[in-house]
Amino acid sequence: MGVDIIPLKTCNQNCVYCQLGLHGEATLERRAYVPIAEVLDELRAWLAEGGSADYITISGSGEPTLHSGLDELVRGIRSITNIKVAIITNGTLLQDPQVRRACSLADVVMPSLDAGDAETFRLVNRPHPNLDFDAFVRGLIDFRDQYRGQYWLEVFLVEGLNTSPEQLGKIRAILERIRPDKIQVNTAVRPTTEPHVLRVEPAPLTELARLLGPRAEVIADFDKAGHPSCSAPDAQAVFEILRRRPCSVADISATTGYSPDLLKPILDELVKRNTVRLEMRGDISYYKI
Numbered sequence: 001m002g003v004d005i006i007p008l009k010t011c012n013q014n015c016v017y018c019q020l021g022l023h024g025e026a027t028l029e030r031r032a033y034v035p036i037a038e039v040l041d042e043l044r045a046w047l048a049e050g051g052s053a054d055y056i057t058i059s060g061s062g063e064p065t066l067h068s069g070l071d072e073l074v075r076g077i078r079s080i081t082n083i084k085v086a087i088i089t090n091g092t093l094l095q096d097p098q099v100r101r102a103c104s105l106a107d108v109v110m111p112s113l114d115a116g117d118a119e120t121f122r123l124v125n126r127p128h129p130n131l132d133f134d135a136f137v138r139g140l141i142d143f144r145d146q147y148r149g150q151y152w153l154e155v156f157l158v159e160g161l162n163t164s165p166e167q168l169g170k171i172r173a174i175l176e177r178i179r180p181d182k183i184q185v186n187t188a189v190r191p192t193t194e195p196h197v198l199r200v201e202p203a204p205l206t207e208l209a210r211l212l213g214p215r216a217e218v219i220a221d222f223d224k225a226g227h228p229s230c231s232a233p234d235a236q237a238v239f240e241i242l243r244r245r246p247c248s249v250a251d252i253s254a255t256t257g258y259s260p261d262l263l264k265p266i267l268d269e270l271v272k273r274n275t276v277r278l279e280m281r282g283d284i285s286y287y288k289i
Contacts, residue, residue: 001053001083003043004060005034005073008245011062012092014126015114016197017158017188019254020061020245026128029066030093036069040076047081055108056081059088061245066093071102078105086110091153092131095139100146108150111140113178115162116170124161140178153180155216157187157208159198168211175213183216185209233258235266239289242276246288 009024010033043056056077058064064087067073077085084107091111093099103109115121118133127136144151155171157163162171175183185208188199200208202222209216233256241252249260249267256263267287270276276287 001043001046001051001056002060003039003056003058003073003077004244005036005039005058005064005067005070006060006062007033008061010066011090012066012128012131013063013090015090015156016124016126016161016194017156020251024062026126027066028093028128028130030068030096030099031066032069033067036072036076039073040080043077044080053083055084055086057086057088058106063090063093065089065096065099065103070099071105074102074105084108090125091140091143092127092136093139094143095135100139100143103143104147104149106149108152109143109147110152110154110184111143112154112156113137113140113171113174114156114158116167116172116174120162120167124156124158137174137177140174144179150182151178151180152182152184153178154184154186154219155212157185157200157205159187159200161197163200163204163208165211168208172212180215183212184219185212185216186218187220189220189222233262233266235270238263238266239270239275242270242287242289246279246286248284248286252287 009020010027011024012026012028014026058070058073064070074085085105086108087103087106088110089103091113094103094111114124115133121127121133153175185205187205188197205218205220209218237256238252241247241255249263252263253260267276270287271278276289279286279288
């Protein structure tokens with residue numbers, strides 16, 4: 001069960017593989033972006049309707065550790081359900097003791113490490129200019145030293161950007177210092193917003209994972225990379241995506257795997273019914289509830 005506590009593209013990075021489709025202004029400001037009480041009320045309603053899940057996962061449209069009430073949210077979830085709590089984060093703010101304390105309340109924390117040096121960090125993750133790579137890595141290590149829950153670290157590989165043997169060797173050296181419980185290797189199985197971002201194909205990805213050590217496992221789901229061309233997307237599924245955030249056709253295509261040609265008639269029909277409206281942001285059209 002996903003819980004989104006950050007407005008669209010509110011993040012301290014602009015990763016080249018991000019599927020949200022927008023490039024917002026990177027921020028390091030931690031504040032109460034949405035009211036935690038309202039989030040907990042929605043969760044109570046979902047639980048009352050019989051909602052169940054393996055995890056309640058705090059992630060979503062941006063970097064969740066930017067929310068200053070993250071600790072309040074995790075404590076609130078624990079007070080109303082026994083479902084485990086997971087936090088998916090880019091990990092850059094784990095250098096902050098307050099963020100480490102908040103994340104320590106979760107059952108699973110899943111940060112990312114996509115680079116072995118500062119230059120590749122800037123190339124792949126495009127961080128806020130005040131984010132220092134060495135401090136970022138130090139935060140990942142410090143969190144391991146104090147955290148007793150499950151620590152799963154994702155390495156997202158982009159063909160030609162962070163896939164050289166030299167780069168993977170540097171990443172592996174850092175992983176050995178972090179000591180995560182799992183190392184999960186991923187790539188862009190669905191179309192990305194930026195066409196130059198290429199996925200690593202299944203066989204090479206398995207070989208590259210081996211270079212990261214014996215605990216590295218490939219989690220990229222290539223079976224979900226797309227849908228049969230004869231299949232039609234479900235209008236309700238498209239609506240549910242738009243209910244969470246405004247999207248362009250390319251955004252929805254990247255999220256669902258359906259081609260823009262299949263999605264456009266559904267979106268046009270939703271506009272015709274006044275269920276969604278079309279807005280221009282610069283030269284890009286966005287659909288919004």
